[in-house]
Amino acid sequence: MQNVLSIIFCLSLFYLAVTSRVKTYVTVLQLQGIILTVLLLYPLIEHFSVPALILPATLFIVKVYLIPKYIKKILLDLDIKRIIEPTIQQFSFLLLVIFTMTVIFVASNILSKSTGIETIPFASGFSAVAVGMFIIIFRKKLIIHVAGFLVLENGIFLFGSTIASKLPMMIELGSLLDIFVVVFLMGIALNKISSTLSGFEVTALRRLKD
């Protein structure tokens, strides 16, 4: 089951690499949130306990409901254009993603021989980290940078679930809160930027001085 979810996760990464609409990014983030929630819920089928439900429930609320809703609100309020404005062609971006993913899969297969990690979930998580970074590097829009950061975070969450069998729940909850606050701050910053500068592109920020 973990493998199946990881495969769907990887497909969502490919989709992020080819899509050119801001809204699709939000939808894919929601999908990834659902995948991670199912991943956390799946072990509960065998060993059910109520406290173990807290983490998946919080994850679902934060990643599938709150953050996407907030991003959509920002998109609407600030009237952001719906095209993502990449700095390199989508085609080259996708090639880069395929290449990176191949390297990561091969590398994690080598790693899995010496350590106890599971190749596919680990490699999918690692790929998400790489793709998140690429999104931040190769897109102009600030709001997409936030999405890239969230993809990166999802990746860390996915491979975190494969390396350590049990992270303390408080840490996981804390990190979720952290992400939400970061996105929230990002929104406030975007609002401030919009009142000072007209565009939301990173290129416009070069003019900023202290």
Place this chain on the structure above:
Amino acid sequence: MDINTLLQGIIALLAILLLAPLFAGVINKQKAIFTGRIGAPVVQPYYELKRLLRKETINAGSSSFISDISPAVNLIAMVVAAAMLPVGFMKPLISFEGDIILFAYVLGLARFFQILAAMDIGSSFEGMGASREATFAVFAEPIFFFTIGSVAFADNLTSIYDIYHSIKLNNVTYIVFIVVCSISVLILAVTECSRMPIDDPNTHLELTMIHEVMILDNSGVDLFLYQYSSYVKLCIYAIVEASLFYPFAVQNSYVAVIIFLVVIAALATTLAVVETVTARFKLKFVPQYLLFATAIGVLNLLIYTFTK
């Protein structure tokens, strides 16, 4: 090969050749219904083929012998490719180790001749279509090898019949693997048959970008051969796709034929839905769409290499 297998292979091939236009007709009918029209009858492609057969064949004055042989080569290549596909349980007429490569390149040969013939006519418009077909073919070929190849790789098989028979839908990961494969094969089918997100089969002449452009100057029997081979091609890709979901574990041949028909019908509906809800892509987006399918194939191959 005993007489029984031979007979089965011939029946399978005849079924593909006779029912191919019907498949296209079914898709068009469903598309019409989805868009709120009554639509042409499902046997309309047969009428059109019959009409073309009665017409005179005229070739451009600048064309050479390539234009004369290309339609026939096209159809023969399609028939050979169709003879390699398993329909239901029937063992195909042509089946040997490594026929997956032959299958891909027989289709490639057909495309090569069509491109040559389009350029042979000497019209710049057809040259443009030929150039596009060649460009997209470059991106479409890896899809086939990565997806069908990854299924082949999983069990170390190289014959299409054996590859499809090795699929057993009893493991969740494997089912997802097959579903993922089927997505990229669907994209391949849509590309190779010049259907909706890539090319529009309905608009003739100027608006159509790829396949219809290349056969613009053909008429009569030549056009008949081209149209008929494009129907057969659609049917071939439908079977390539449908066979992925075909439960070969079922050993009753009557049930098998029914399941096969159901899967094909479901595929026709899928194609009709896709064509109804999507608009044609801008040409510059097509390569990345195809690369997306290749990426899925690469992912499949990676997954299967590392979970083996």
